[in-house]
Amino acid sequence: MPDKELRPDDARRALAEIGAQRRRARDLLVPFLARIIIVWGAIYFVAYGLEVMGVKNTGLLWLLLVIAGFTASFLLGGRVADTLRSPAGRAIRNTWAYLGVLYFLLLWGFSTTMLSGGFFSFVVNLFISFALSVSGDHLGYPQVTGAGLALALLDTIGYVFLLPYYPLIFSLLGLSAAVYGFWLVKKHGL
Amino acid sequence: MAFDALIHQPTRLKIMAFLSGLPAESRVEFSGLRKELGLTEGNLSRHLSRLEEAGYVKTEKVFEKRKPKTWIRLTSKGRYALEEHLRALQELISQTRSGES
Numbered sequence: 001m002p003d004k005e006l007r008p009d010d011a012r013r014a015l016a017e018i019g020a021q022r023r024r025a026r027d028l029l030v031p032f033l034a035r036i037i038i039v040w041g042a043i044y045f046v047a048y049g050l051e052v053m054g055v056k057n058t059g060l061l062w063l064l065l066v067i068a069g070f071t072a073s074f075l076l077g078g079r080v081a082d083t084l085r086s087p088a089g090r091a092i093r094n095t096w097a098y099l100g101v102l103y104f105l106l107l108w109g110f111s112t113t114m115l116s117g118g119f120f121s122f123v124v125n126l127f128i129s130f131a132l133s134v135s136g137d138h139l140g141y142p143q144v145t146g147a148g149l150a151l152a153l154l155d156t157i158g159y160v161f162l163l164p165y166y167p168l169i170f171s172l173l174g175l176s177a178a179v180y181g182f183w184l185v186k187k188h189g190l
Numbered sequence: 191m192a193f194d195a196l197i198h199q200p201t202r203l204k205i206m207a208f209l210s211g212l213p214a215e216s217r218v219e220f221s222g223l224r225k226e227l228g229l230t231e232g233n234l235s236r237h238l239s240r241l242e243e244a245g246y247v248k249t250e251k252v253f254e255k256r257k258p259k260t261w262i263r264l265t266s267k268g269r270y271a272l273e274e275h276l277r278a279l280q281e282l283i284s285q286t287r288s289g290e291s
Contacts, residue, residue: 006193008286011279014198018207018276024226025211085261086216140213 028084029139030184032076036135038181039072040128044174051167063107066124070100073131088138095138099131118166122159125170126152193278194271196244201229202237206246206272209264217250220260238262246271 043065050058077093103124110120129151136144154173158166197206204227212218218226224234241247246268250261264272 006198006282008283011282014203015276015279015283017200017203018210018272021204021207021227022211025208028212028226084212084216084218085263086213088213088216138213 026140029141032079033139033141033144034181034184036073036076036181037177037184039069039076040132041174041177041179041181043069044170045178046174048167048171048174052171066103067100070096070103073135074100077135088140091138092135095131095134099127102127118159118163121166121170122155125155129155192271192274193282194275196240197246197272197275199237201227201233202241205234205237205241206264206268209247209262210269210272212264215263217261217263220249220262223262241268244268244271 047058047062047065050061073096074093077089077091077096079089106120106123106127129148131148132151133145133148136142136146136148151173154169158169162169197203205223208223208227209218220234224231227234229237238247238249242249245265248263248265250263252259252261
């Protein structure tokens with residue numbers, strides 16, 4: 001079709017179609033994103049919520065929840081890799097697997113040096129925010145990358161300036177994230 | 191900027207645009223693509239062949255759990271051609287706008 005046959009209205013329609021199809025393709029990744037958000041939101045809400053309520057010795061619960069979180073994130077990355085045969089999925093899966101290894105090394109290091117649990121949470125949350133940003137980058141979702149960086153900033157501000165409220169802040173953050181994840185699920189009818 | 195008649199055909203435009211919306215180097219399975227785009231098998235096959243002949247997409251036929259599967263991905267040549275086509279469309283619209291004002 002030569003240029004002269006193409007009318008501006010055709011061009012507009014074609015541009016709209018390109019935009020619509022690209023959005024449709026990107027929506028394929030929403031179920032995975034929504035589930036990662038729900039998993040980590042629920043973990044933060046439950047574990048920090050228990051600390052807010054004054055429950056002592058939540059260490060073992062934390063450990064089990066974080067293992068569940070890393071495993072779920074790793075498996076979700078694997079599903080992206082299988083469904084789309086995407087290198088992004090493999091990269092996400094690997095990132096969360098490496099993070100799992102780092103977490104256990106950290107846990108070992110902290111438990112033998114008896115450093116404060118608050119500092120441990122601060123460091124783990126920095127790692128998680130990093131993994132979130134990297135995952136967003138691989139998936140091409142700048143919002144997720146931004147959320148990861150915002151989490152790192154909140155983590156630092158909470159630890160440095162608002163330490164007594166740190167569990168409350170992260171519990172509420174977890175609740176908001178889980179609600180947002182469920183909203184995504186409902187919006188996209190997943 | 192290059193208007194690409196091969197890409198501009200409505201069904202092929204859909205296919206190319208959808209594949210370009212996936213993360214880089216991603217592949218999608220034939221039946222999944224057919225379902226997403228609401229096309230018949232024959233229709234999708236025919237247009238994929240045209241795109242593959244032009245080097246815009248690459249298909250890979252494999253057996254997984256004893257079932258034949260076809261994985262499709264956009265090539266870098268295809269991605270470049272779509273971007274050029276997109277620019278040509280935008281250029282046409284902006285020329286029309288400047289002609290009107």
